[in-house]
Amino acid sequence: MAQAAGSAVEETGAGGRGTGGPPGAGGGPYAWFYSGRMTYEGGFRVGDVLSVTCPFAETVVESGVTWDYLPVRWPWWSIDTDSDLFHWNGVVALGLGNEGPSPGNPSELFRTDPPPHRLTTGDPCRIGIPPTPVHVTSVDRHDPPLETGWLPRPVLTVTVLPRGMSYREYPDGSHLDGFGHGLHPGDGTPYAFELLMRPYACLRAGDEVADADGRAWLFRGPWDWDAFDGGNSGPGPAWPLTLLTRSGLPRSAADAETVATGSATGSHQDTVRRWMSLTGASPTP
Numbered sequence: 001m002a003q004a005a006g007s008a009v010e011e012t013g014a015g016g017r018g019t020g021g022p023p024g025a026g027g028g029p030y031a032w033f034y035s036g037r038m039t040y041e042g043g044f045r046v047g048d049v050l051s052v053t054c055p056f057a058e059t060v061v062e063s064g065v066t067w068d069y070l071p072v073r074w075p076w077w078s079i080d081t082d083s084d085l086f087h088w089n090g091v092v093a094l095g096l097g098n099e100g101p102s103p104g105n106p107s108e109l110f111r112t113d114p115p116p117h118r119l120t121t122g123d124p125c126r127i128g129i130p131p132t133p134v135h136v137t138s139v140d141r142h143d144p145p146l147e148t149g150w151l152p153r154p155v156l157t158v159t160v161l162p163r164g165m166s167y168r169e170y171p172d173g174s175h176l177d178g179f180g181h182g183l184h185p186g187d188g189t190p191y192a193f194e195l196l197m198r199p200y201a202c203l204r205a206g207d208e209v210a211d212a213d214g215r216a217w218l219f220r221g222p223w224d225w226d227a228f229d230g231g232n233s234g235p236g237p238a239w240p241l242t243l244l245t246r247s248g249l250p251r252s253a254a255d256a257e258t259v260a261t262g263s264a265t266g267s268h269q270d271t272v273r274r275w276m277s278l279t280g281a282s283p284t285p
Contacts, residue, residue: 044158044185047222048136049197049278050217052160052183055190056113056128062091063121069093070116072127076189077150083172086149094127109134109181122168133196134160135169135279137179146184165281197278202262208246209259212238216244222271223283236268 001143016076044050057075064071074092095108112119113126145153151249161167185191199222203209207219208228216228217237231268243251243259272283 009184022153037229043158045198045221046137046138046139046142047199047275047283048195049275050134050160051131051194052134053127053131053192054110054129059122059125059127060123061119061123064091064093064119065119065125068096069097070112070119072112074123074150075127077187080147080151080153083147083149085147088149103236109160109183128245129191133163133278134181135163135275135281136160137251150187152187154187156185158183158185159183161279161281163278166281185244188191197275199275201261202259203241203243204247208244208248209237210244219260222275236272239263239267 026044047279056141059073059075062071062073071091073090077088077091078084078092079088081191092252094110094112094116095192109129110127111134112200113128114123135159138157140159142153142155142157146157147153159179159182167179183189183191185193185239200219208216209219210216215231215237218226218228220226224235227233230239241254241259241263245251246255
């Protein structure tokens with residue numbers, strides 16, 4: 001997202017790739033294309049395609065404006081005076097994207113009104129996120145909550161990339177890591193999320209399935225499959241799918257029916273193409 005000035009913390013990527021998300025997500029005849037409104041309580045999974053928004057709030061530009069960053073007083077957090085690790089000063093530096101291969105094309109999710117090129121130190125402005133399509137690249141939960149220098153301390157990091165960006169496209173010198181923007185739902189920032197697509201919503205991480213060609217697979221995530229025969233994953237599992245075990249446990253009849261119904265029509269490649277049409281990106285390997 002941005003760099004919190006006055007501390008060593010960047011709200012960018014999360015440590016590690018998790019499949020995340022709540023158990024039992026999805027189901028029904030359109031389980032491979034689950035759509036509907038959600039909040040962070042509803043859970044997130046790697047591969048989810050979302051629309052994220054944040055209502056615009058009043059703030060002011062702080063000193064230290066550069067070609068690459070616009071420092072603003074952050075309207076949604078308070079300083080964590082009990083933090084022993086970080087001493088945040090209440091300012092967040094928004095990345096302007098001018099250090100990348102396409103200068104002037106902001107990679108930041110948050111936008112200012114007026115835009116950054118019309119702002120200087122001391123100017124009032126509004127900051128927020130207009131409706132923006134993104135896809136989830138990692139989900140990490142923090143117990144105890146993450147110490148960042150601000151309050152509330154995050155308990156969840158959902159890392160996302162905007163439409164048109166694949167994680168490997170970020171240059172090494174970017175203020176973002178390879179996974180994208182780290183958002184902390186529940187940290188006081190009033191994010192709103194709409195789930196546009198959840199590939200393989202009928203499955204959970206750790207499920208074992210048999211495909212229409214008789215091959216057995218372990219599902220780790222929508223783009224992360226292991227074939228038990230050790231062969232090449234090729235075009236992915238052939239639909240329809242038969243649930244063998246549910247996250248390492250015996251399946252129930254209802255779970256098996258959900259998977260069978262959710263994969264009765266279409267194919268793995270149809271799912272990939274649908275996902276790519278929404279994200280403009282390559283699936284995260």
